[in-house]
Amino acid sequence: xxxxxxxxxxxxxxxxxKTASAAAGLAAGSGAITGFPTIWAQNPITLRxxxxxxxxxxxxxxxxxxxxxITLEMTATDxxxxxxxxxxxxxxxxxxxxxYWILKKVYAAGVIQPMxxxxxxxxxxxxxxxxxxxxxxxxVIAQGTAPHTVxxxxxxxxxxxxxxxxxxxxxxxxxxxxxxxGIRPDLVGREITSWAxxxxxxxxxxxxxLNIPSIGIMDAAMIMEASGQLKYADKGxxxxxxxxxxxxxxxxxxxAGQFRAFWKSFDESVNLMASGEVVIQSMWxxxxxxxxxxxxxxxxQPLKEGYRSWGGGLGLASHLKGAELDAAYEYINWYxxxxxxxxxxxQGYYSACMxxxxxxxxxxxxGYWIEGKSAKGDILSPEGKVMEKAGAVxxxxxxxxxxxxxxxxxxxxxxxxxxxxxxxxxxxx
Amino acid sequence: MATITSSETENAGRRPKSFRLxxxxxxxxxxxxxxxxxxxxxxxxxxxxxxxxFWDYDFAQMYPDFLTxxxxxxxxxxxxxxxxxxTLKYALMVWAITLVIGFWVAYFLAFHIxxxxxxxxxxxxxxxxxxxxxxxxxxxxxxxxGRNGLINSALVxxxxxxxxxxxxxxxxxxxxxxxVHLYTLFMVTPIFNTLMRIDKSLVEAARDAGATSWQxxxxxxxxxxxxxxxxxxxxxxxxxxxxxxxxxVMSGGQSASVALMMKxxxxxxxxxxxAANAVVLLVLVLLMxxxxxRIVDIRKEL
Numbered sequence: 001x002x003x004x005x006x007x008x009x010x011x012x013x014x015x016x017x018k019t020a021s022a023a024a025g026l027a028a029g030s031g032a033i034t035g036f037p038t039i040w041a042q043n044p045i046t047l048r049x050x051x052x053x054x055x056x057x058x059x060x061x062x063x064x065x066x067x068x069x070i071t072l073e074m075t076a077t078d079x080x081x082x083x084x085x086x087x088x089x090x091x092x093x094x095x096x097x098x099x100y101w102i103l104k105k106v107y108a109a110g111v112i113q114p115m116x117x118x119x120x121x122x123x124x125x126x127x128x129x130x131x132x133x134x135x136x137x138x139x140v141i142a143q144g145t146a147p148h149t150v151x152x153x154x155x156x157x158x159x160x161x162x163x164x165x166x167x168x169x170x171x172x173x174x175x176x177x178x179x180x181x182g183i184r185p186d187l188v189g190r191e192i193t194s195w196a197x198x199x200x201x202x203x204x205x206x207x208x209x210l211n212i213p214s215i216g217i218m219d220a221a222m223i224m225e226a227s228g229q230l231k232y233a234d235k236g237x238x239x240x241x242x243x244x245x246x247x248x249x250x251x252x253x254x255x256a257g258q259f260r261a262f263w264k265s266f267d268e269s270v271n272l273m274a275s276g277e278v279v280i281q282s283m284w285x286x287x288x289x290x291x292x293x294x295x296x297x298x299x300x301q302p303l304k305e306g307y308r309s310w311g312g313g314l315g316l317a318s319h320l321k322g323a324e325l326d327a328a329y330e331y332i333n334w335y336x337x338x339x340x341x342x343x344x345x346x347q348g349y350y351s352a353c354m355x356x357x358x359x360x361x362x363x364x365x366x367g368y369w370i371e372g373k374s375a376k377g378d379i380l381s382p383e384g385k386v387m388e389k390a391g392a393v394x395x396x397x398x399x400x401x402x403x404x405x406x407x408x409x410x411x412x413x414x415x416x417x418x419x420x421x422x423x424x425x426x427x428x429x
Numbered sequence: 430m431a432t433i434t435s436s437e438t439e440n441a442g443r444r445p446k447s448f449r450l451x452x453x454x455x456x457x458x459x460x461x462x463x464x465x466x467x468x469x470x471x472x473x474x475x476x477x478x479x480x481x482x483f484w485d486y487d488f489a490q491m492y493p494d495f496l497t498x499x500x501x502x503x504x505x506x507x508x509x510x511x512x513x514x515x516t517l518k519y520a521l522m523v524w525a526i527t528l529v530i531g532f533w534v535a536y537f538l539a540f541h542i543x544x545x546x547x548x549x550x551x552x553x554x555x556x557x558x559x560x561x562x563x564x565x566x567x568x569x570x571x572x573x574x575g576r577n578g579l580i581n582s583a584l585v586x587x588x589x590x591x592x593x594x595x596x597x598x599x600x601x602x603x604x605x606x607x608x609v610h611l612y613t614l615f616m617v618t619p620i621f622n623t624l625m626r627i628d629k630s631l632v633e634a635a636r637d638a639g640a641t642s643w644q645x646x647x648x649x650x651x652x653x654x655x656x657x658x659x660x661x662x663x664x665x666x667x668x669x670x671x672x673x674x675x676x677x678v679m680s681g682g683q684s685a686s687v688a689l690m691m692k693x694x695x696x697x698x699x700x701x702x703x704a705a706n707a708v709v710l711l712v713l714v715l716l717m718x719x720x721x722x723r724i725v726d727i728r729k730e731l
Contacts (some may be wrong), residue, residue, distance in 0.1 A: 087489035263679025
């Protein structure tokens with residue numbers, strides 16, 4: 001009897017402490033949010049940002065606090081969780097930091113309000129890729145969920161995307177890049193020029209692709225098309241028949257032992273490459289940099305069929321209004337004013353407002369990262385680590401060379417659910 | 430306890446008799462705490478999983494409904510069957526290997542080590558690897574088994590093979606090896622426990638009656654060790670059936686297990702589909718445990 005009593009007491013004390021601290025946390029949190037101040041420097045405001053893109057870069061939050069006095073509360077998630085949160089908990093964030101294909105999924109739910117381009121100070125500086133899909137006037141528009149196709153609406157409150165540039169911008173683009181295959185130049189033993197090279201029997205058991213269905217299927221489509229197996233109407237929006245053909249081909253290739261592994265996370269891809277388990281695989285640009293920083297040769301190989309590209313931006317939550325909305329605009333204007341852009345460029349991503357970023361980069365940095373010139377001095381990462389020695393040239397060359405050869409954008413298909421089910425079959429086969 | 434009881438009786442003596450709780454109520458009260466804990470943390474969640482498994486869903490939300498679609502999709506797909514077969518294959522292989530290893534380790538500890546203190550020391554040594562995390566013990570195999578790993582370097586260096594052996598890593602072999610490494614102790618512990626309870630005079634009696642060592646093992650020790658083996662089996666089988674990280678890491682994403690399939694579905698936010706899968710797995714594992722309990726009465730020796 002006494003023992004039971006004791007336990008009960010213990011639990012109640014512990015739970016009491018828990019409730020108390022939770023309540024304190026709640027009070028602190030809500031106090032900061034419902035302040036509605038007008039001058040943030042004196043009466044600091046907090047913006048809650050969640051998402052996949054830049055939300056995991058703490059340096060940005062610190063700089064934002066220093067420059068604007070706005071506290072950024074950042075939550076990084078994976079893309080599926082981001083899509084879910086955007087729709088189901090619209091009040092839990094002020095700024096959505098999401099990719100364009102996620103925006104396509106969630107915009108119809110009315111959780112993101114379009115921005116008035118007149119309030120965006122650097123709208124004119126946004127690269128045309130995000131306005132009409134063309135980097136240069138003569139560029140070909142890539143397949144998939146190209147950002148400009150979901151970039152505008154006719155008027156505030158509209159749920160359907162506009163066909164061309166309007167006054168209402170759905171998201172301010174922030175970060176984007178062109179992805180391709182990574183290779184070990186010391187181990188492949190020949191020129192790699194095409195996505196189809198991953199199927200070369202010489203690399204049997206030494207290749208990998210990534211096991212994230214929505215991205216993996218695009219890499220698979222690039223491989224399929226490059227090897228002449230299938231010509232897609234739109235790789236970013238396959239029909240059921242196209243999905244079937246792609247998955248059947250993948251299963252056949254897997255059973256023939258072409259793949260060594262399927263990776264899911266960044267570090268897995270780094271380890272596969274660094275240990276020599278694979279010599280050619282789907283990869284992300286920072287992963288290539290990570291392998292190289294171990295002193296192991298690794299190249300982000302440009303391929304003749306072009307790149308698979310992705311892009312993200314900042315969207316405003318629908319519930320923002322008044323002073324909070326003003327603060328959010330101010331944050332986005334600060335964001336595009338150059339410092340962040342330069343930071344992202346230095347990480348090997350691209351900033352949407354290139355001109356403003358230029359002012360925050362040295363001539364040598366600009367030459368290496370954006371113009372594709374060979375580095376005159378050592379190239380440092382934003383954290384100050386040497387990334388490349390003098391004389392290095394960026395894989396794939398200049399910004400225009402890379403972003404000008406995008407074959408398709410990460411996308412969400414109409415047959416999404418069917419695709420995911422078939423992809424799981426491929427992994428289980 | 431005694432003083433408390435006496436003071437309670439005194440108290441009760443002073444009070445009117447009607448205030449005294451009947452014995453039956455007291456037993457119920459005594460079982461309340463455990464019942465509450467199990468109810469809230471075991472039964473309720475399982476019930477919710479069962480309920481959710483009938484719901485509808487899209488990429489963002491779940492919609493309360495009563496659909497058998499999730500079960501139809503789960504049970505109607507060859508992927509599910511293949512994955513279950515694959516998981517059962519792992520369970521069977523790991524079970525057989527851990528049982529053999531576990532039994533001999535426990536047998537050695539119980540019958541060949543003379544002093545109890547030495548037994549305890551050696552038993553604790555068995556648990557030393559468990560002081561590090563599961564994940565680390567599993568991932569440590571990668572540099573050993575890899576293409577340029579320790580074993581392959583040694584084999585190639587000594588000229589035994591000319592090409593590195595590929596099937597060491599990212600294969601079923603790697604998965605089973607890692608699981609055996611992770612789960613053998615769960616077999617050793619219960620078997621060791623039952624072997625320690627075997628009355629040594631039984632062995633002496635058998636020897637006096639002219640039994641050989643093998644006969645003693647087969648007719649005395651193994652039958653008496655069965656409850657321990659059964660408990661170890663339950664541990665190992667349920668652990669393997671629910672494993673996803675070992676399968677993913679050691680097979681390099683090449684093989685699927687039931688739990689990995691569920692994890693994939695959850696990462697795509699298809700919770701109702703994952704719930705349906707969880708219910709199917711739960712039923713299967715419960716059937717397996719029921720089967721084990723039918724064969725061996727584990728309470729007999731506890």
